[in-house]
Every structure is written in structure tokens, then in C-alpha cells.
Amino acid sequence: NAGVTQTPKFQVLKTGQSMTLQCAQDMNHEYMSWYRQDPGMGLRLIHYSVGAGITDQGEVPNGYNVSRSTTEDFPLRLLSAAPSQTSVYFCASSYAGGLDTGELFFGEGSRLTVL
């Protein structure tokens, strides 16, 4: 099993450009989520999904879109990149949903720089 796979690992964008960060998991997890990690601030939840066709906002959703057409994939779209979106992005999945968020399995991260 590959676990959670994120692509690309590194990306440089110019302000105003759009792009999609890809996330795929092969563990048949219903729950998937995106976090961003900034120095000294830990991880902040951007969007999450409890199953195909269902998404919801986290703590910092502005400027990002998600969709969940399959159980395996949960792409994160940056609509018009801004320097404030320079960060490391992590995708994570879990077997659990409902009232219990179980153990999260993380990808290796995608480092995004917006100039």
C-alpha cells in the first residue's frame, strides 16, 4: 500500500495563478482532509470530506476549493494564488468519520511558494 500520496512535492507559482494539489489514498478511507502548516502555527484545517460527494469547510477555507468525486481522491484547488498561501500543505485520511475522527494518515506534504 502506498498510503497517502501527494503531488507535486514542490511548486512555485506567481500571484494570480491557479493550480491543483493532488491527494490520493489507497486505504479505502472515507475521511480525507487538507491542512496547511506555517512556522509556529501548527496545522490548520482547510477543508475536509467524510465521503464521496461530501465536503465541508475547516478553519481557513478562503481561497481554496475541494471536491470529492471518488473515495480515493481529494484534490485541493487554489483559485488565484496569493503570497499568503505560501505554505506546506498536508493531505490526511482516516478510516473513521461521524462523531469520531480516528488516527490520521498523512502524506509527505506539498511545499508551495507564491511569488
Next chain:
Amino acid sequence: SQQGEEDPQALSIQEGENATMNCSYKTSINNLQWYRQNSGRGLVHLILIRSNEREKHSGRLRVTLDTSKKSSSLLITASRAADTASYFCATDEYGNKLVFGAGTILRVKS
């Protein structure tokens, strides 16, 4: 806003010593989890403790949870250089949101 806050922000100890990290949170939780992150890597789950549990062990790890004080601690016994990493607590708020603190940076010197 962040739910959990770890203390201390950074900790430096000698190999063989014990390391204790604390986490405080603000609202009722379903469970609390601890994760480790090695530099430049993704987070790895260490242990999950539910709101009706007070203590849990996993190898050299011991986690306690005090829901009356809204706090948790992670104890790593007999630390090794390989334990050098950042450690995060994460609280499971009802509603499918796992909220992370800012983390404790642990350095174990050999």
C-alpha cells in the same frame, strides 16, 4: 483558532532522560491524539486517548488525559536521539474536525 496549546515550545534533553510535553485545550472533546513530525516529513500518529480514558501506554510513550483540567501530557521515557522531532497534540472536536496545536520541538542530545 487552535484548540490545543503545547508546552513547552521547545525542549532539549540528554539521551536516556525522560521528556514530558503538555497540551491544554478549550472545549469538550471526543478524543485527543498525539503526533510526531520529523523535519520535512509528514506527521505520524503516536497514540489516541478517548475522553473516558485517563491514561494510555504505548511502548516508551505514556499519555494522560485530565478532562476536568482540559489538559493532556505525553511522556517519552528513556529518550533516544531518534526521538528528536516536533510533537503535536490534536483534539477531536465533535463534527469531524481534528484541530492541532502549534507543537513542541524536542531535541535529544547524544
